[in-house]
Structures are given as structure tokens and as C-alpha cells.
Amino acid sequence: MTGEEHPGDAVPAGAPDESDHVEESVRARHGPRIAAELEREPVWARDFTDLAYEGRRLFSELLGTFLLVLAGAGAAVLDAATHGQIGRGAEVTAPGLTVLAVILFMGAVSGAHLNPVVSIAFALRGDFAWRRVPAYIAAQCAGAVLACLVLKATFGDLAHVGATLPGPGFSTAQVFVVEAVLSFGLVSTVLGTASSAQNVGSLSAVGVGAYIVTAGLWAGPVSGASMNPARSLGPALVSADLHDLWIYLTAPVVGALTAVGAALILRGPGGGPGGSRAAQGTLQPPRTGRR
Incomplete structure (x- = not known):
């Protein structure tokens, strides 16, 4: 209510209400039980079809991925620039901690x-x-590309601008399998923590960040433990080294598809209201005069 309504502004009796259409679509998509839970949420938290703030969300994705690649690729670049002062432990820890921070501050x-x-x-x-x-x-x-452009402009074309490449002595098949398996684990962790069944809230950031660090520690020497096509695409484009890029574009997709199948077996279809909130964010529109 704004306090300035007039009799002529009233909705005619029997006229379709826009909220009715939203509720019908929610029931069709999630089923009556989950729809009932969603209806108890405030409008801003459940109306994820509103694209009014999509530009802000896209900027969030750009900025978050920029920071992730800046840390992941940047650690490899600075390790080359300092002749090994960074070390593999820091190289694999930096992106995991960055993801943890990004999820917490703008997830x-x-x-x-x-x-x-x-x-x-x-x-x-x-x-x-x-x-x-x-x-x-x-x-x-x-x-990802912007982060690598910053790294190249600052430090030059060191370590292929932090590109993820097959490790010495490992075959293409081995690298592909490792990347697919690592990606399966990463996406399983993301889907599992972003689910009403788990209900871990902000601890999901710890789980995802910890998995990225763990994957890098045991499998980094094989493939670089990218698990992220954007993370690999940025350095490949900026360094103009596309030779093994196809592995890092396709293997994570295979892993992700397998993880979705595993999530279906473990939890059934969908992640529930918690999964939708985690996947889409809960960006609240600014306050208006309406109550």
C-alpha cells in the first residue's frame, strides 16, 4: 500500500492476478510440497524469474571469476617470476581460498x-x-580473460599466463580422466551443499573451497586441476596456446553431467528451496513505498 490508491486502481473482481501465474509455474516446476515452502518465502527470495537485476548478477559472476583466475593463474605466473618461491602448495591453496571468500562475500x-x-x-x-x-x-x-590480460600486462607471458596444461609424462587420456573425475567431485560438492537436504548455509563455501584445495594437492601435477572451462580458457586465449584446451573444455562437462546423475540418485530431482536460493542468489530489490 502506498497511501495514494484510488478506487479506480482496484483490480476488477475475477481478473487474473500475476501472482497466481507465478504460483502455478512454481507448482508445475517443483511440485505442491516444495511450492508450499516457497510460498512462505518473501517475494524477492522466490521470484527468480525476474531479470530486473540480471546485470548486477552478471557483474558478480564476472568479478568473482576474475578474482578466482587472478589467484589461480596468478600463482603460477608469480611462481615462475620468483623462481619457485610460491610453491605448489600455495598454487593450489590460493584458488580454493579465493572461491571460499567470493562465495561468502557475494554468493x-x-x-x-x-x-x-x-x-x-x-x-x-x-x-x-x-x-x-x-x-x-x-x-x-x-x-577469466580479463584476469589473464592483467597478469600478462603486469608480468609478461610467464608460465603461459598460468595456463592449465598436462603434466610431463602423462598421456592425454590420463589428463582427461583426471579432469573429469575432479570435476565430478567438485560439482557433486557444489550440488550437495547447495541443497535443502544438507542445509549447511554459509558452510558450503568452506566445503567447495576445501575440495578445490584437496583436488589440486593430489592431482595438480597431472592436469593442473582446473575443473573449470573458464579458468582454462582465459590463459589459453591470452597466451595463444590452444593445443590442449579441448581437454579442459570437455572433461569438466563430462564430470558435471555425471555429478548431476549422482545427485539425482542421492536426493531426487531438484535441490529444493535451498538449492534454488543457492543457485540463483537472493538479491533483494531496493525498498519501495509498498508494504
Whole structure:
């Protein structure tokens, strides 16, 4: 109520209400039980089809991926620049801690996917609209490229600008399998913590960050433990080394598809209201005069 309504502004009796259409679509998508839970949420937290703030969400994805790649690729660049002073432990820890921080400080804006296969996995599970996926992926890739441009302009073309490459002595097949398996674990962790069944809240950031560090510690020497097509695409484009890029674009997708199948077996379809909030963010529109 704004306090300035007039009799002529009233909705005619029997006229369709826009909220009725929203409720029907929610029931069709999630079923009556979850729809009843969603209806108890404030409008701003459940009306994820409103794209009015999509630009802010896309900027969040761009910025978050920029910071992730700046830390991940930057650690490799600075390790080369300092002749090994960074070390492999710091190289694999930096991106994990960065993801943890990004999820905590702006995960509520966009969901902090930071990874094309995460956006695809959320969409496959039904927690994220497919029409939003292309723009999310474009923002993630733009953030990755921007981070690598900054690294190259600052330090030069060291370590292929932090590119993820097969380790010496490992075959293409081995690298592909490792990247697919690592991506399966990462997406499983993301989907599992972003689920009403787990209900871990902000601890999901700790789980995802910890998995990234763990994957890098045991498998980094094999493939670089990218698990993220945008993370690999940025350095490859900026350094103009596309030779092994196809592995890092396709293997994470295979892992993500497998993880969605595993999530279906473990929890059934969808992540529930908690999964939708985690996937899409809960960006609250500014206050208006309405109550």
C-alpha cells in the first residue's frame, strides 16, 4: 500500500492476478510440497524469474571469476617470476581460498557459480533457468580473460599466463580422466551443499573451497586441476596456446553431467528451496513505498 490508491486502481473482481501465474509455474516446476515452502518465502527470495537485476548478477559472476583466475593463474605466473618461491602448495591453496571468500562475500547476489559447468549443472537439476546460462557463461569467460590480460600486462607471458596444461609424462587420456573425475567431485560438492537436504548455509563455501584445495594437492601435477572451462580458457586465449584446451573444455562437462546423475540418485530431482536460493542468489530489490 502506498497511501495514494484510488478506487479506480482496484483490480476488477475475477481478473487474473500475476501472482497466481507465478504460483502455478512454481507448482508445475517443483511440485505442491516444495511450492508450499516457497510460498512462505518473501517475494524477492522466490521470484527468480525476474531479470530486473540480471546485470548486477552478471557483474558478480564476472568479478568473482576474475578474482578466482587472478589467484589461480596468478600463482603460477608469480611462481615462475620468483623462481619457485610460491610453491605448489600455495598454487593450489590460493584458488580454493579465493572461491571460499567470493562465495561468502557475494554468493547471495548471483549464486557465485564462477564456473560454466556449475551453471550447467544447476540448470540440469532444475534450480536455474536455462535462459540465464549463456549470459552467466559469457560473464565467467570474460572475467577469466580479463584476469589473464592483467597478469600478462603486469608480468609478461610467464608460465603461459598460468595456463592449465598436462603434466610431463602423462598421456592425454590420463589428463582427461583426471579432469573429469575432479570435476565430478567438485560439482557433486557444489550440488550437495547447495541443497535443502544438507542445509549447511554459509558452510558450503568452506566445503567447495576445501575440495578445490584437496583436488589440486593430489592431482595438480597431472592436469593442473582446473575443473573449470573458464579458468582454462582465459590463459589459453591470452597466451595463444590452444593445443590442449579441448581437454579442459570437455572433461569438466563430462564430470558435471555425471555429478548431476549422482545427485539425482542421492536426493531426487531438484535441490529444493535451498538449492534454488543457492543457485540463483537472493538479491533483494531496493525498498519501495509498498508494504
